[in-house]
Amino acid sequence: MVNVALRPLEAADLPVFDHAYGSPDASGEHQWFGFSPPGRSLAEMGALGPRGGRLTVTADGRVVGSVFWFRREWGPPDTSWCWEVALHILAEERRRGVGTRSMILLTRYLFDHTLAWRVQAIADVANTPSRRMLTRVGFTEEGVLRAAQWREGRRHDQVIYSLLRDERGP
Numbered sequence: 710m711v712n713v714a715l716r717p718l719e720a721a722d723l724p725v726f727d728h729a730y731g732s733p734d735a736s737g738e739h740q741w742f743g744f745s746p747p748g749r750s751l752a753e754m755g756a757l758g759p760r761g762g763r764l765t766v767t768a769d770g771r772v773v774g775s776v777f778w779f780r781r782e783w784g785p786p787d788t789s790w791c792w793e794v795a796l797h798i799l800a801e802e803r804r805r806g807v808g809t810r811s812m813i814l815l816t817r818y819l820f821d822h823t824l825a826w827r828v829q830a831i832a833d834v835a836n837t838p839s840r841r842m843l844t845r846v847g848f849t850e851e852g853v854l855r856a857a858q859w860r861e862g863r864r865h866d867q868v869i870y871s872l873l874r875d876e877r878g879p
């Protein structure tokens with residue numbers, strides 16, 4: 710079984726991510742939003758701040774992707790905030806359980822180290838891998854956000870999921 714772990718980003722990871730997010734094939738069918746500037750710094754990648762962060766996913770010590778989270782608010786910011794999470798596993802590393810394991814580790818990390826009550830995630834209606842992964846981690850499907858995302862010349866419906874603090878697994 711693959712040993713999946715999360716760790717802070719290192720400068721050497723950045724070219725891997727630039728490559729991974731730099732084309733529709735590498736980004737994934739439902740994740741291509743156009744080119745991003747190459748050579749981004751750790752700060753620009755949003756590594757570990759009070760409003761969100763990003764961690765590198767390793768599998769048996771190799772860099773295989775990243776997980777990230779950012780703050781969302783559903784009412785007064787002090788009492789109605791939550792984390793929204795997302796992740797990207799390198800195309801050649803998918804379908805081995807790494808995505809599921811990374812998301813379990815990330816939600817555990819956020820509930821252990823922040824006071825969040827709710828962690829939410831958004832998946833394109835057609836993104837079967839992402840939707841199956843979220844369900845497998847224990848997220849509940851809450852509904853469809855119609856025409857919420859603009860990508861590749863048209864609007865796409867998104868499904869919103871959540872995991873609450875008292876629903877997390879062992």
Ligand SMILES: CC(C)(COP(=O)(O)OP(=O)(O)OC[C@H]1O[C@@H](n2cnc3c(N)ncnc32)[C@H](O)[C@@H]1OP(=O)(O)O)[C@@H](O)C(=O)NCCC(=O)NCCS
Nearest residue numbers: 737795796797798803804805806807808809838839841842
């Ligand atoms: C979504 C993603 C993170 C899943 O990573 P992964 O390592 O392949 O996930 P896992 O191997 O843990 O598989 C998770 C589930 O998806 C299913 N799955 C994975 N790839 C699939 C595919 N191409 N078609 C159908 N199901 C697929 C698996 O069978 C598993 O479901 P199951 O447990 O019910 O059998 C990965 O596909 C990815 O990085 N995609 C591009 C970015 C993205 O879409 N991110 C999510 C939105 S934020």
